[in-house]
Amino acid sequence: MNETSKSHSLHLGLIAVLALSYFVLPAYHSGNLASVMVIAIYAMGYNLLFGYTGLLSLGHALFFSAGLYGLGLVMHLANWTPLPAFAAGLIAALVVSAVIGFLILRTTGVAFMIVTLMFAQAGYLTILYFGKYTRGDEGFALKQASRQIAGYDLTDPGVRYFCALLLFSVTLLGLAYIIRAPFGRTLIAIRENEERARMLGYNVTAIKLKAVILSGVVSGASGATYALLFGYAGATFATVQYSIFPLLWVLVGGAGTTVGPFIGALFMFYLIDYASGKTEAYLLVVGVTLVLVTLFLPHGIVGTIRTRFLRWLP
Structure with missing residues (x-):
């Protein structure tokens, strides 16, 4: 079995395990898994920018909340139907990420982090x-x-779970495909050596902008999904801590891995819960x-497994 087949098997196996988990886990844990799958979509969006492109953002809560309020406001104020x-919500995240991406890519390094944080605070x-209209923190x-x-009633635990699984599966498989495609390989090339990628003729700024937009749309999809499945939108989701969370999930799970964001989100969710x-x-x-994980698993859980044991892990 080649690496591509192993990668497909891993992703489909994870989806199958999550589908079966609903039928064997207590209601409490299946409800938690639905939440984890939604926030894992957010982490996967962040991982595309940080793990694969090498851009450290401290303002991704802006994109998450764009999707959250893009869906929430039109349903709350205009009585729109879910679809x-x-x-x-996706359009709101697309517009915000395109505008913000155009502006923040004028900076690099520490300045990039600070500017993303400033836009998120704005x-x-x-x-x-x-x-x-937004009811603020309330x-x-x-x-x-x-x-x-x-x-189908999205407030029903079973319907909510499988809706979360569907969106998680589409995101996981879609991003796995993108990473193996030429665009994804170009992102990795930029992460490893931006100057060399530029010398090879790639329009690095344009590719980075596409990465910011795609990352923002995926993060916004997570926010819209959260509002739809759990029925709440609040300013708390736009605070700095919700920009830090996806960074922690990705670092713990393994930056630059396809399943790392899910593992990191699952680990952190249950660690905090316990x-x-x-x-x-x-x-x-x-x-x-987190300090122990950073010291002994510097590449994250999945990243360390890939480095030490299973080199084929995507």
Whole structure:
């Protein structure tokens, strides 16, 4: 079996395990898995920019919240149905990522990180400023009656789970294909040696812009999915911590790996869930664990497995 076949088997196997998990896990854990799959989409979008292109963003919450509010506002204020509203969320993320990408790519290195953080904060303050419509930090809930597609109630745990699985699967397989395609290989070339890629004739800035837009749209899709499946949109999702979370998920799972973002999101979700149930100082436990992971698994969980044992891991 060649590497491509092994990669396909891994991705399809993960999807199959997640599908079967709903039938064997208690309701509590299947509900958690639905949340993890949604945030893993966000992490995969971030990984495309950071893990594969080498651009460290501290402002991805802007794209997540663009999708979140793009869907949430049209459903909440204009009574749109879910599918057109989901498209609105994607369009909002596309427009925001295109505009922001055009501006932030004028900077590099530390300046790039700072500028992405500043734009994310501007987005957060904009949400607060228009609190009459967004309800600010309080947020708003989407009506249960409006969250239905073709007669399927998205508030039902089973329907919610398999909707999350469907979107997760499409994102995972789509990004896996993109990474193996010429565009993905070009991103990796830019990450490894940007000057050499430029000398070979690639329009590095244009390719980076495409990466920012694609990363932003995937992150926005995660935000729109979260609002649709869990029925809530709030300014909390636009804060700095929601820009840091995908970075942590990717670092823990393995930057530049296709399944690493999911593993990192799953690990961090249950670490916080378990630690918060044992002590009020759960953030200390999380911090110590992250330090240990960084010291002993510098390439993340999946990245370290790939480096030491299974070189074919995508």
